[in-house]
Amino acid sequence: MDMVENTSRPVGRPRDEEAGPAILAVARRLVLSHGYCGVSIALISKEAGVGRQTLYRRWVSKADLVLDAFFASASENDSFERLPFELALRTFLETLFENLKEDGPAIRNLIASAQSDLPFCMEFRERFVEPRAEVVRAIFERGLAEGQVREDADVALAIDVIHGAFWYRLLQGEALDESYAKRLATFVTRTYGRT
Template identity: 45%
Template sequence: MSDQKAVGRPRSAEVDEKLKRAALKLVRERGYRDVSISALIAEAGVSRQSLYNRWHSKADLVLEALTDDTEGLVQLPDPARAGSAQAALRDFLHGIFRHLALDGTTLRSLIAAAQEDPAFREALRTRFVEPREEIVTALLARAQSAGELPAGRDIRMLSAFIHGAFWYRLLNGLPLDEDTARDIAAAIFAP
């Protein structure tokens, strides 16, 4: 890598980072709806153009900020460590639900924004939703191979049940807590 490239790249990456940090900070403080593009660029200390160079909209920026921030949660849990696939699913869900105390309202707003904007709906689904669904599907597939789930069970549909129950409770304003995580995992693995 040449010196020039080493100097050039971090410059733009730094601006992106500033915008993503500003986005998370402001949506957490004020709520997604009440954060304007002007407030975002003022908080980040960058130009409006540098936001639009990289993202189409506020929704796009907030989606990337949230996706990056929850990267650590998107890891296949280890059933051996948790004790069983059921316990691993419970712990995985509980980790996500704990994080929703911070960003659940933002996620609700992004899902709402996606309903009025087909391009953003596609972005939300492919960049955020599907990678998370894949984690759970992989966990269930492994559990099925290990005989913890009957061979005939439809793993893809069970994964949709799990994420569906999570969205359904989130969007209806119902609590998502440790009990919910335990009950979802128990219902999936019920004999």
């Protein structure tokens, strides 16, 4: 049986792998200047100099594209696993706050937009809130396993306390910095840690 080599070419133009980061940068810039509701796939396409189909081949929706633009560098980091409980929590918060520093106004806008757009709200929760909650949960679970956290610690409540504290400050436009990360980590450790 003879083997026939398939020499057919894919239909359409080849995918430009370098276009992705450029498109994300344009989406980011537009959301920073116009807000989430003021941005459309058509506007991103026009400003990025690519066809809408290029965007839809990579992202299923505007929400998907915008969330990639802002949250590609999630605060999920293996380095937290090797640190004592309080230091791991503080390092996580410092990293998160550093990532939020530049994007604070845009993130506030995304949160506001999520309140009136249920699909976007669900996507925002899945792509931003839940991954960071999982990092905190993992820090707590390791702290429990290593005897640094009390066995009766309400981990779900602790996650809410941590998120509530930083969301409140973010929404109020207050500083999210190393000092606040240290204060919050110390508070959580005093509340849930073994003494």
